[in-house]
C-alpha cells in the first residue's frame with residue numbers, strides 16, 4: 058500500500074514541478090511583449106493568450122502538490138485545542154467527502170474538454186484564437202491529480218492508524 | 226425557509242474553518258452542499274465555468290510574479306544586504322526597521338495591484354531581519370500584514386477595477402479618489418510605529434552605538450553597493466508602469482527578470498537557488514488561488530440561491546435615514562469582512578449597496594472608497610484574513626497565529642480612523658479627480 | 666391573466682450600466698408587467714451564476730432559465746455569431762433591425778442557435794454605432810492609424826491590423842492604467858453613452874467616431890430549451906414580443922442618450938473627431954472581404970447562408986438613405 062501511495066505522490070510532485078517551471082515561459086513571454094511593443098512598436102498577437110493560459114495552468118496544476126506539502130491554509134486558532142487524533146479524524150472525514158466531489162468535477166471537466174475538441178472550439182479571445190481543448194485538458198489533469206492526492210491523504214490516514222495500532 | 230438558505234452557508238463554512246479544515250476545502254464543501262440544493266447536479270457545471278473563468282484571468286499573473294521576485298531576492302541574500310543598507314541609516318530611529326518596512330510596502334504597493342503579492346515580497350525580505358534585531362513578533366506581523374495590504378488601496382488596484390463597473394462609476398475616478406485615503410493610511414502606520422517604539426522601546430529596539438561603527442563616507446559606500454541596485458529594480462518596475470512601458474501585470478514580469486539579473490550581478494546565482502524559488506512560488510500561489518477559487522464557488526452558490534435579493538430586502542425593511550444607512554452598510558461590510566474574501570464581498574454587496582446609497586443622496590465614488598477601506602479591514606480580520614494567510618506562508622513558525630491576530634488590532638483601529646476621516650471630509654476623495662480633470 | 670407562473674433566474678454578462686438596466690432588467694420588468702405578474706425574473710450580474718462570457722452555457726446547463734449576452738462572444742465556437750452580433754462589415758443599426766425583423770434574421774438566428782448550441786435565441790437590446798476609439802492622439806486618417814497601439818479583443822483584432830494599427834490584447838483590468846500612462850494609445854469599448862462611466866475620456870483626450878468596426882451590435886436573449894418546450898404557446902409568444910419591444914425601446918433610448926453624451930464630452934474638453942471617409946470605406950471593405958473569405962472556407966455550415974441573406978438585404982437597401990432620409994443643411 059505504501060508503495061502505491063509513494064508512486065502516486067511521485068506523480069503529484071512531478072505535476073507540481075511542471076507547474077512551477079511554467080513560470081519561466083510566463084516571465085519571458087510577458088517581458089518579450091513589453092520589449093516588442095515598446096522598442097519594436099510591434100505588439101505580439103500571442104503574449105496575452107499564452108500569458109493567461111500559463112497563469113491558469115501554473116496554479117491549477119500545483120493544487121495537488123501544495124496539498125501534499127501541507128501548505129493549503131488552515132485556521133488553527135481553535136483547532137489547536139482539539140487532540141491530534143480528533144484533528145486527524147476531521148481530516149479523514151473531509152477527504153472522504155472531497156474525493157467524490159473532485160472526481161465528479163474532474164469528470165465534468167473531461168466532458169467540457171471533449172465538447173470543445175469535438176466542435177473545434179477556439180478561445181475567441183484574441184487573434185491567436187487558440188483551440189480551447191488543451192487548456193481544458195489542463196483543468197482536467199489538475200483536478201484529477203488533486204483527487205488523486207486527496208485519495209493518498211485518505212489512504213495515509215488509514216495506513217498510519219494501522220501502524221499506530223500495531224505499535225501500541 | 227428555503228429563501229433564507231443562502232444565509233446558512235456562512236455559519237457552515239465558518240464552522241468547518243474553525244474545525245481546522247483547509248479554508249479552500251471548507252468553502253468547496255459548503256458550496257457543493259448548498260449548490261446541490263439550489264441547482265441540483267447542474268452545480269458541477271457552475272464549478273467548471275468558474276474554474277475556467279478564474280484560470281483565464283491574466284491579472285492574477287501578478288501574484289506568482291511578485292511572489293517569485295521576493296523569493297529570488299530572499300534566496301540570494303539580496304534582501305539581507307538591502308535591509309542592512311537601510312538599517313545603517315534607520316538604526317538610530319525607534320522602530321526604524323518597521324518604518325523602513327512600511328516605506329518599502331508603499332513603494333511596492335505603487336507597483337502592484339494585488340494584496341498578497343506585495344506582502345510576500347516584503348515579508349520574505351524583512352521578517353528575518355526584524356526577528357534578528359529582536360522586534361516584537363506582534364508588531365512584525367501587524368506591519369507586514371497592514372503594510373502588505375496597502376497594495377490594493379494605493380493605485381494601481383485590481384479591486385477598484387472590479388468595483389468600477391459593478392457600481393457604475395469610473396475606474397479612473399476611483400483610482401484618483403483612493404490616493405489620499407491610501408497615503409493617509411500609510412502615514413498613520415508610520416506615525417503609530419514611531420510613537421509606539423518611543424513609548425515602548427522593547428517593541429522595536431534601537432541598536433546602541435557600536436565602537437566600530439562605520440563613518441559617514443563608509444556608510445554611503447555600503448548603501449550605494451547594497452541599496453542602489455535593488456532600488457533600481459523597483460524603479461524599473463514602477464518606472465515601466467509610470468513611464469507607459471508596461472501594464473502592472475507586465476511590470477511584475479520585468480521585476481522578475483531584474484531580480485534574477487541582480488543575483489547574477491552579486492554573483493549569487495545558482496540553478497538550485499532558482500529551482501527552489503520556483504517551487505516556493507508555485508506553492509504560495511496555489512495556496513492563494515485555492516482560496517480565491519473556493520471563494521468564487523461559494524459566492525456563485527450564495528448568489529444563485531438568492532442571497533443578494535434577500536440581503537437588499539432585509540436592509541430596506543430597516544427604513545433608516547441617509548447616515549444611518551451608510552453606517553449600517555459599513556457595519557455589514559465590517560462583519561462580512563470577517564468571513565468573506567474581497568471578490569465575494571465586492572460581488573455580493575456592491576451591487577446592492579450602491580443604488581441604496583446613491584438614492585440617499587451620496588456620491589457613489591465616495592461610497593466606493595469607504596467600501597474599499599472596509600475591504601482593507603477585511604484583509605486583517607480573522608477567521609478569513611488573507612493578509613494573515615500570506616504572512617503564514619512566508620513567516621517562520623516561531624511567529625504564531627496568536628502573535629498575528631494580536632498584531633492586527635492596532636492597525637485595524639488605524640483603518641477605522643481613515644474611514645472616519647474620509648466620511649467627515651469627502652474632499653479626501655473628490656478633490657484629486659476634479660484637479661486631474663482640470664490638469665488634462 | 667391566467668396561466669402558469671414562472672420564477673426565472675437570468676444570467677447576464679454585465680456588471681451594471683445600460684446593458685443591465687435597459688436590457689436585462691427592462692426585459693424582466695416588461696415580462697412581469699405584461700404577464701400580469703406571472704413572470705418573476707431575477708437578473709444576476711456577470712460572473713454571479715457562471716462565467717460572464719459564457720452565458721449560453723450557463724443557460725444550457727440549467728443554472729439559469731434565461732440569459733442576456735452578446736452573441737459575438739461565441740465567435741470562437743462558431744464564427745457565424747459575428748454576423749448576428751455585428752462586425753466591421755455590418756449594416757447600421759436601422760438596417761440591422763429591418764433585416765432581423767423583416768428580412769428573416771430572427772428566424773435564422775433562432776434556427777442557428779437551437780441547432781448549434783441547444784438554446785432558444787432572440788435579439789434583445791440594440792446598440793447604435795460604438796465609439797471608434799478613445800485615444801491619446803488624434804485619429805482621423807488612415808495615416809493616423811499606422812502603428813496605433815490599440816487595445817481591442819476578438820475578431821476586430823485581426824482586421825484592425827489590415828488598417829495598419831498595432832492591436833494589443835490585455836486583461837480588462839489593465840486597460841485603464843495602460844491608457845492613462847501611454848502603454849497603449851487607444852481603446853475601443855462601447856457606445857458614446859456607455860463610455861461616460863468607463864471614464865476613458867479622462868485620460869485620453871481624443872474621441873473618434875463613428876465605430877466603423879462595430880456599426881451596430883444586437884444583443885441576445887437565450888432561453889433554456891427544456892424550459893421553453895414546456896411553456897404554453899401564448900407565453901412563448903409573449904416572450905418573443907417583449908424581447909422585440911425591449912430591443913426597440915433600448916435602441917430609442919441609446920439614440921437619445923448618445924446625443925447627451927456628445928454634449929457631455931464637449932463640455933469636458935474632449936476633442937471629438939469624425940473619421941475620414943477613406944477610413945470608413947476601408948474598414949467596411951476589410952470586414953466584407955473577411956466575411957466573403959470565411960464563407961468560402963466553409964468551416965461553419967451556417968456562415969455562408971447568413972452572409973448571403975445579409976448581402977441580399979444590403980443590396981436591396983443600398984440606396985435606402987436617399988429615399989428614407991431627407992437631406993438637411995447643417996448650420
Ligand code: NA
Pocket residue numbers: 333334335336337338339375376377378379380381382
Ligand atoms: Na497598488
Ligand code: NA
Pocket residue numbers: 562563564565602603604605606607608609610611
Ligand atoms: Na477577514
